[in-house]
Amino acid sequence: MEFLADNLFLLPILGVAALLIFGFILASLWRMVIPPNEVHVIQRRKSTVVYGKGTKTGNVYYRIPAWIPYFGITYKLMPVSIFKLPLLGYRAYDSKKAPFKVDVTAFFQIDAEDAGQAAQRVSSFEDLYNELEEVLRGAVRKILASNDIEKIMTERSI
Numbered sequence: 318m319e320f321l322a323d324n325l326f327l328l329p330i331l332g333v334a335a336l337l338i339f340g341f342i343l344a345s346l347w348r349m350v351i352p353p354n355e356v357h358v359i360q361r362r363k364s365t366v367v368y369g370k371g372t373k374t375g376n377v378y379y380r381i382p383a384w385i386p387y388f389g390i391t392y393k394l395m396p397v398s399i400f401k402l403p404l405l406g407y408r409a410y411d412s413k414k415a416p417f418k419v420d421v422t423a424f425f426q427i428d429a430e431d432a433g434q435a436a437q438r439v440s441s442f443e444d445l446y447n448e449l450e451e452v453l454r455g456a457v458r459k460i461l462a463s464n465d466i467e468k469i470m471t472e473r474s475i
Contacts (some may be wrong), residue, residue, distance in 0.1 A: 344379065351376040351382045354398040358436035365437070369397065371429040395432040396442065399424055402449055409461040411469060419461065423453050431457050 349368075351357055359378060368378045381391040404421040411417070426459030427435050439445040461469060 347379045347381055349377075349378055349380045355394055355396045356427075356432040358393045358395060358433050360393075362387065365433050367429065367433045369429050369432070371397075388442060393436045394442070395427055395436055397427050397429050397432065399426045400446075401425075402446065403452055403456065404450070404453055407454065409458060411461060411466045412463060413465055415466050417466065419457065421453065421457050423449075425449055 349357070351369045353376075354369040356367050356372065357378070359368060361364045366374055366378075368374050368376060370376050380392065381388045381390055383391050402425060404419075404423070404424045407419050407421060409417060409419050435445065439448065464472075
């Protein structure tokens, strides 16, 4: 008891040291380093920021939980690697209304700088995948319906 009474000035120093140690522990737990094949779209109170390789903001941020007032964030993961979208056994018609089936594979990539816009327009990557599939069906239908089957077969790599 005498030591505590004699060294009462140490209590604020010990309190500040404990807070700093607690802060460093939380910071190390919340620190996120983003892999090179994805970006994270971060929603803060009043702004949306994209973090990842090739962005102006870098690839490290602190994922503070959304339930913490004022500092909390929400995030959405968007892959920027090339992904393929197969369309197998699609029933199509040529310009003369001849029916046939076609297998098509398209390759897509989300640009790291445009990932924020993509994240705002879709709720998840699965929704983006489904929407791209519908766009691919429309593009295939338009291209195949404007050509006859002989031209489609000779220029199928296009």
